[in-house]
Amino acid sequence: MLIRYKKTFEKIAMGLLSFMPTEKDLKKLQQTMKQYELDEHWQLFLWKEEDIIGLIGIVNEPDCLMVQHISVNPSHRHHGIGKEMVAALRDLYPGKGFVPNEVTAPFIDKCHQCKNTEGRG
Numbered sequence: 001m002l003i004r005y006k007k008t009f010e011k012i013a014m015g016l017l018s019f020m021p022t023e024k025d026l027k028k029l030q031q032t033m034k035q036y037e038l039d040e041h042w043q044l045f046l047w048k049e050e051d052i053i054g055l056i057g058i059v060n061e062p063d064c065l066m067v068q069h070i071s072v073n074p075s076h077r078h079h080g081i082g083k084e085m086v087a088a089l090r091d092l093y094p095g096k097g098f099v100p101n102e103v104t105a106p107f108i109d110k111c112h113q114c115k116n117t118e119g120r121g
């Protein structure tokens with residue numbers, strides 16, 4: 001299930017964020033985490049099963065949600081968790097459009113295609 005980021009999840013969140021190609025540099029990663037903690041429009045969610053194994057980060061704009069970060073623990077990839085996180089976020093913000101940035105576009109576009117062909121969400 002999707003849960004909101006809290007400071008107690010900082011380490012696991014940083015670990016998951018570091019799988020993003022744009023977050024390899026520690027300073028950049030720390031800046032990104034700070035922005036998620038301080039900027040009310042930047043919202044970070046974690047995917048919890050037995051453990052926390054996924055992360056999705058958005059900027060909540062007035063007219064859309066921009067998906068900035070999406071990451072799944074490598075041991076749990078290809079089991080549909082990435083797509084489930086996107087679907088859960090859609091359920092949380094019904095009616096709000098999803099826009100990827102250039103880093104998340106390949107996967108988010110794929111989710112849009114699934115939604116269109118499977119009639120999800």
Ligand SMILES: CC(C)(COP(=O)(O)OP(=O)(O)OC[C@H]1O[C@@H](n2cnc3c(N)ncnc32)[C@H](O)[C@@H]1OP(=O)(O)O)[C@@H](O)C(=O)NCCC(=O)NCCS
Nearest residue numbers: 019020070071072077078079080081082083103104106107
């Ligand atoms: C992208 C990511 C979150 C997908 O998570 P996941 O739980 O494995 O995804 P799902 O199991 O829901 O979906 C798997 C599908 O997404 C596709 N996919 C995985 N990574 C992808 C990517 N970077 N771009 C486009 N499609 C991707 C797989 O090929 C698979 O396709 P299929 O359904 O046709 O077989 C995960 O690979 C990841 O954490 N990558 C590192 C971080 C990253 O690069 N994020 C930005 C991605 S654009």
